[in-house]
Amino acid sequence: MRVSREQAAANRDRIIDAAGALFRAKGFGGIGVADIMKAADLTHGGFYGHFASKDDLAAQASKRAMARAAANWQDVVAGAPGEPFAALLKHYLSPRHRDDPANGCVFAALSADTARSGKVVRDAFAEGIAELIGILAEAIPGRTKPARRRKAVAAMAALVGALMLARAAGGTPLSDEILDAARRELLASMGH
C-alpha cells in the first residue's frame, strides 16, 4: 500500500523519533527494529526502505536527539538571562529529567553504548558534546575564555555523571542526594 512522498517522509520522521525515545529508554541493543516500527505505527517490513541498517537509524536518531538537546539548552539559556547556568542546572538535574530518560539527554542515556560503538558514532557524539559545552561556556562566568571553556567541560561531565548515577541509584535516597549535591556544588564552583 504505497503512500504519498510526504506521507513517507512523515513516516520516516516518526520512525526516527520513536527510535530516539526507545534507544534512550532501552539502549541501542535493548530494542528491536520491529518494536521501533510498531511504535511508529508501521510494520517491520518497510524499515529497510528507509534506512540502510539499524546502525544507520541509530546514527540518525542520535544526531536528531543531540540537535534537539542543543536547541533546548539554548531555549533555557535564553529564558533566564540573569542566571543562565543556574537555569540549566535546575532543568538538567531535576527528578523529572532523571525519571524520563526516553525524552532526556542522549549523552546520559547512550554514552556507554557509544563508547562501545565504532569511530563514526563516537565522532558524532564528540561533536554533540562539544556543542553543549559551547552553550555552557557562554552561560558561565569566568575571567578568561580558556578558563570558561575548562569550567564548561568539567561542568558538562558533572551534569552527565550526576544524572547517570542518580538513575543507576533510582529509587534510593542517594538518587535525590546526588542531584542536589551536584547542583549545589556546581553553583558554588561558579562563584555561586
Added chain:
Amino acid sequence: MRVSREQAAANRDRIIDAAGALFRAKGFGGIGVADIMKAADLTHGGFYGHFASKDDLAAQASKRAMARAAANWQDVVAGAPGEPFAALLKHYLSPRHRDDPANGCVFAALSADTARSGKVVRDAFAEGIAELIGILAEAIPGRTKPARRRKAVAAMAALVGALMLARAAGGTPLSDEILDAARRELLASMGH
C-alpha cells in the same frame, strides 16, 4: 568430567571474574553466557550449576567489581597520605583507565545498564556508589562533615561523568580535554 570442590570453586571464581571484565567491556546484553564461559576456559553447559541465571551472575560480578573498586581506592588513598584526593583523580581520570573499561570502574561502565535494570540491581549499585563516596569524603578537605559529604557526592558524579564522556568521545581531542578539565577543576574546587 567431575572436578574437586576446590577446583569447582576456582572455576566459579574465574567465571565471575571473566564476566566482570566482559560485562564492563560490552555491557550486560553485549556478551552471552557461552562466551563468558569460554573466557573462563569452560563450556557453556556447566553454567547453571553455578548460577541461577545470567542476571544472578551479573549481580555477583557487579558486587565483586564494586568491592574491588573500593579496595583499590583505599589503596590509592593510603599510598598518598599528603594528597589523597589528587592521587585518586590522577588514577581515575587517566587515559589508561579510559582505555581499559574491562578492568575499570563498574559505575562508568554499567550505570546506564543498571538504570534499566530492576530495583535489586539498582539498590546494589547505590550501596557501591555510597561506599566510594565515603572514601572520597575522607580524602577531601572541608570544614564541616555535611560539606565534605556534599563535595564527595558531587565529585563522584564528576569523576564518573568525565570518564564516560571521555570514552564516548574516544579517539577525538575532546576525549583528552575532558579528562584534563575535570581533573583541574576538581582539584581547584577542593581549595586546590
Added chain:
DNA sequence: GCGATAAGATGATGATCATCATTTTAATCT
C-alpha cells in the same frame, strides 16, 4: 487514464542466545 514505481505489509531466513536435558567422568562418601 495508464504504466512504471515505490511504500508498506506479510512472511521467510539464518544467526544468536538463555535455558534445559542428557551424558560422561571423576571425586567423595561409606
Added chain:
DNA sequence: AGATTAAAATGATGATCATCATCTTATCGC
C-alpha cells in the same frame, strides 16, 4: 573398593532478532 554424587561437556529447545524476498496497492510521471 564400590556406590553415590556432582561438575562439566555435548547437544537440544524455543525465543528473539536483523535482514531480505515477495506481494499488494496506491502514487507519480507521462
